[in-house]
Amino acid sequence: MNGLSSINIYSPADLSQSLQTMDTPCLLVDEARMNTNILRLHDRLQKAGVAFRPHFKTAKSWDVFSRMMTGPHGPATVSTLREAEELIRHGVTDIIYAVGISPDKLPRVQRLRKGGITLAVLLDSVEQAVAVASASDPFDPIPVLIELDCDGHRSGVKPQDATLLLSIAKALTPKARLMGVLTHAGESYEARGQAALEAAAEQERMAVVTAAETLRAAGHPCPVVSVGSTPTAFTAQSYEGVTEVRAGVFVFFDLVQAGIGICTTDDIALSVLSTVIGHQREKGWTIIDAGWTALSSDRGTAGQTVDQGYGLVCDVAGHPMADLVVTIVNQEHGIVAARPGSPRLDCDLPIGTRLRILPNHACATATQHDRYHVIGAGKNTVTEIWERGRGW
Amino acid sequence: MNGLSSINIYSPADLSQSLQTMDTPCLLVDEARMNTNILRLHDRLQKAGVAFRPHFKTAKSWDVFSRMMTGPHGPATVSTLREAEELIRHGVTDIIYAVGISPDKLPRVQRLRKGGITLAVLLDSVEQAVAVASASDPFDPIPVLIELDCDGHRSGVKPQDATLLLSIAKALTPKARLMGVLTHAGESYEARGQAALEAAAEQERMAVVTAAETLRAAGHPCPVVSVGSTPTAFTAQSYEGVTEVRAGVFVFFDLVQAGIGICTTDDIALSVLSTVIGHQREKGWTIIDAGWTALSSDRGTAGQTVDQGYGLVCDVAGHPMADLVVTIVNQEHGIVAARPGSPRLDCDLPIGTRLRILPNHACATATQHDRYHVIGAGKNTVTEIWERGRGW
The missing domain is CATH 2.40.37.20 (D-serine dehydratase-like domain)
Structure with a gap:
């Protein structure tokens, strides 16, 4: 950086x-407010019994991010490989690169994974899965999360599309390692009112839980079930089947989040x-x-x-x-x-x-x-x- | 930087x-296109017999800007004092800081002016003029341009407001040095068609020429009469009374400029x-x-x-x-x-x-x-x- x-x-x-x-x-950063925001989400997720994987993309500063993390080595989420480099330099070893991987970025991913770093990549197509499997060393498989599209916001496999999910899992196996599923409720930014936010969170949860069940039923282990967006992180009523929550902007909050409530x-x-x-x-x-x-x-x-x-x-x-x-x-x-x-x-x-x-x-x-x-x-x-x- | x-x-x-x-x-920068864009404006202004004072704010790179300049020491326009520092480091000695000055920035301006650098500031109120005069050393007066509002776009004195123009000039004299007048036809970005663009350019010219005449008639020297915006730089039909043209974005051009034509x-x-x-x-x-x-x-x-x-x-x-x-x-x-x-x-x-x-x-x-x-x-x-x- x-x-x-x-x-x-x-x-x-x-x-x-x-x-x-x-x-x-x-x-300017108001340190007291920042600390309160972090404490608020840490408390909430701790009470819910779900792990927290903070996102580096908002702060992009180790001074801020080291306070957002729940342990000195992670877990962490990044939106660029440059962010991953920065976190690895600071001793973080458990990272998800939460933007769809392109094959040309795999050599850089492999360089960053040297020395026992878990740097998982994200994908939503057989094409990407084939490329990741091909770049993987069978003795050191690249960890992979399948991205789900829970709300039509952006990328991801439709949670009901069992055919595509299983085709991706098959293309990954055995050279790469399917680590789990991940989604981001980007459309929760458009939700208004507590009921709509809770519904967005539940839709986000259901997307990954449904996909994880599909994969497991076909014999694919799926240890990580990851959801995340600041609005749903503060409003979800259930984390059943979810293993971790991601969020980033909550550390500072902003007018958009105030507008959402x-x-x-x-x-x-x-x-x-x-x-x-x-x-x-x-x-x-x-x-x-x-x-x-x-x-x-x-x-x-x-x-x-x-x-x-x-x-x-x-x-x-x-x-x-x-x-x-x-x-x-x-x-x-x-x-x-x-x-x-x-x-x-x-x-x-x-x-x-x-x-x-x-x-x-x-x-x-x-x-x-x-x-x-x-x-x-x-x-x-x-x-x-x-x-x-x-x-x- | x-x-x-x-x-x-x-x-x-x-x-x-x-x-x-x-x-x-x-x-990416396409060097051939960039060179052609620079040549096109240099040619046009040279034929019109008016000086060119390129703006650093678009490129913010010495490698680009050194090709935009008409001489090794300037003239140049900047939008921040950080930009001015960078240009001074590269030997530029003739700079206009073309954003309204606030009094708290004057100590930094004075530090940058050490060693014979002409760094002119811009203002449009008596309040600023009093502050600049107060910060000036009478043996080394801060050079000042009065900003004109030619089209309601942003800052500046209305060209017809002789009272305000002369009040500013009076507040500057004798401690600071009135160097001239400056305007930016920001609304030319909304003009469509050659006739509208030519009209915007003429309005820009008339604003500064009118103000310069008002100031000179009252005994204030006004050597610099500065206009500038990429759309008007390429369409003005007359530079009568104008001493220099400023432009920045033309070096790369963009879709907005293509949309304007x-x-x-x-x-x-x-x-x-x-x-x-x-x-x-x-x-x-x-x-x-x-x-x-x-x-x-x-x-x-x-x-x-x-x-x-x-x-x-x-x-x-x-x-x-x-x-x-x-x-x-x-x-x-x-x-x-x-x-x-x-x-x-x-x-x-x-x-x-x-x-x-x-x-x-x-x-x-x-x-x-x-x-x-x-x-x-x-x-x-x-x-x-x-x-x-x-x-x-």
Whole structure:
């Protein structure tokens, strides 16, 4: 990952800077909120008696991820092989690469598996299974999960498609090792209300449990039964037959999750610190130095009941300023205005005012930055810098 | 910039990799197209007798930018002070920081100006002018441009607002140095057809010329009269009274510019190389390993005549595959399908197929990557790696 390894360019003087003086735009993490979010999911899953396999893709920072994990060596989920490399470097040995494998990535997978690393790949076709079996050493078979499509969101075998499931299992055997089944309830992001969320979670569970039963009935061991999405992780009523839960965005939460009802805006641990650089007062515009390079262009709340534009505006202490959102983003400019349809606010934010913008989608906003500026629990200054990686 | 300085992690072996074998997703630059794009604008502006001040914000790479410049020391435009630092490190001495200044950034501006660097700041209020004058050393005044709002796009003084213009000039004098006026025809991106583009360019020109005349009539020298946007740079019919033109995205061009009519898709020098990782055949979906981390979430063509989704799909040689676009992006997945409304394509792209995705917005897509993989003129392999920076 980018400079994630060793370089710390920050002098102690930088860390003494207050939110009123540090360079903007920059990415802030509220450590207390983050810790609470982690504790909340750990508690819930521990009570449910199901293992937790956190996803690295949101934070992409060892400083954050080491707190999300339930053990020093994993389990863990990644979305790129670069993420897997980073976790292996930190001693993680149990990893699922949860994006469908292409055959050309198998040599790199094999290099990463050296030294006893469990790095499982995901697939949903016979074509991929043949390629993985072909790349496998029979004395060291590549572990494989079959991806299920529980809700039409993206990739995966339909849970009822026993023919395809068994054809894939057959193509894997005996050279590769079928480790289990996995699904992601991506459509749970569209669910509204507790009943709909519980239904999405149950649909997610049923998809993998059904597929696991099909495979086992045909004599294929299927030890891992993996589900995961932040909305279902917080609402599932049963984990019967499920062995593990994956989630990532919960560590910071965001406006999309608040819109779904999984958290409140007071739980959101990530924000972009920015500075007012101008106005177009007759339009009710306040212009800030955070555009899409700092906030991302994610519009994840566009289809929700409350459209948060490109982010909800808070004061420097993190308190939302009712109905002020970022309505337009250019590369290095954001335009703050009253949410469309709101009564026009007579907002007076002089040039130089510091504002914090809560993100629509924590993964997307974090990706735009190379480091987290950590506001320590109980503090109002930056107490640590956590490097963040990206790339493939 | 991120590791931009010295590290080259690529061995000669990496450079011999073909587009069929290199790790994906990754960012490609077609060097021949890029050179042609640069030549086209240089030629046009040279014939018009107006200076060119290229914008660093699109490429953020010295390897690219050094070819865009008309001289080894500038002139240049930047959108962040980090960009200015990078250019100064490479010997550029004539820079405009073309985003409204906030007072807290002035100490950093002053540090960057040491050693005879002309780093001009932009402002559109008396409040900022007072702050800049206050930060200025009368023996080394900070150069200032007043931003004009030529089309209601974003920041800037209305060209007709002589009172505000003169109040700003008065607040600057004598401690800071009024260097000129600047505007950006951001709304030219919405113009359709040659006549509308020419009108946008003329409106851009008139805004700065009018303001410069107002300032000069009141005794304020106004040597720099700066306009700039890629659409107007290619369509303006007159530069009378204008001293320089700024543009950035033209170096790569993109689908938004093609939609406006400033280029064709055959001129687009930037693409994301990706690999097919799966299908949902009954939906006509081909799934690739390029999601929003690789493509960005930019939907700049959404309001254009031809909506290109999250990018236009080309084969590995760079030829567009009619009506195939990226219709959905998740973090590491892209869904390729026929453009909505198109006849369903019977596309057969096996797992492992390499595709190149042309970007909606070159600036946004490039920002998602740390390096350019350069396809040398007349070659079909990567001949160079150019590092790219980001951050503030």
